[in-house]
Amino acid sequence: MGILRKTKNLETILDIFRQSNEALSANLLFERLHERMNRSTVYRLLERLEDDGILHSFASMDNVKFYALRQDCISSGDVHSHPHFQCTSCNQVVCLEQEVVFPTLNRMRIEEAQIFLKGQCNSCLSQ
Ligand SMILES: [Zn+2]
Ligand SMILES: [Zn+2]
Structure with missing residues (x-):
């Protein structure tokens, strides 16, 4: 895990994830931000949150990348x-x-x- 600097933008994004309980694509997240941040900031912060293990990502069947908060898994070594x-x-x-x-x-x-x-x-x- 990297050292995550908690910026206001970062907190705003995390709050949206915490409140909604859903997985969100960058586009959906951008809509919910109501232009409080520009698109490239949203992409950059999503990437950083994923690198730091706070979010995980996956692709939907139509190949849209979604992000969601990482839950604690019961890790047993198996996949x-x-x-x-x-x-x-x-x-x-x-x-x-x-x-x-x-x-x-x-x-x-x-x-x-x-x-x-x-x-x-x-x-x-x-x-
Ligand atoms: Zn439904
Ligand atoms: Zn998930």
Whole structure:
């Protein structure tokens, strides 16, 4: 982890992530900032937060890069990954808490895994 200088912009971005509980793309984040920051600052800060392990990123099925706060994983040395979910009605993307642990493969080493699920979120289902 690098040494993270807490700037006001950085705190603003983190607050948006903390309050929303969703994963956000740079564009979505930019919209929520209501032009309080320019686009290149948003990209730069997202990258820095990811480098510092505060955010993690993943790609949606349409290859949009999303960022979300990193949760504490129960690290056991095995490759594990939490799935990501996108609602096809409201488009909201969230991290799922369930962790998936991958089996050890013969003569192969998994370094990364990604599971992306699509469907209906709770609030869209109950409408
Ligand atoms: Zn939904
Ligand atoms: Zn996630």
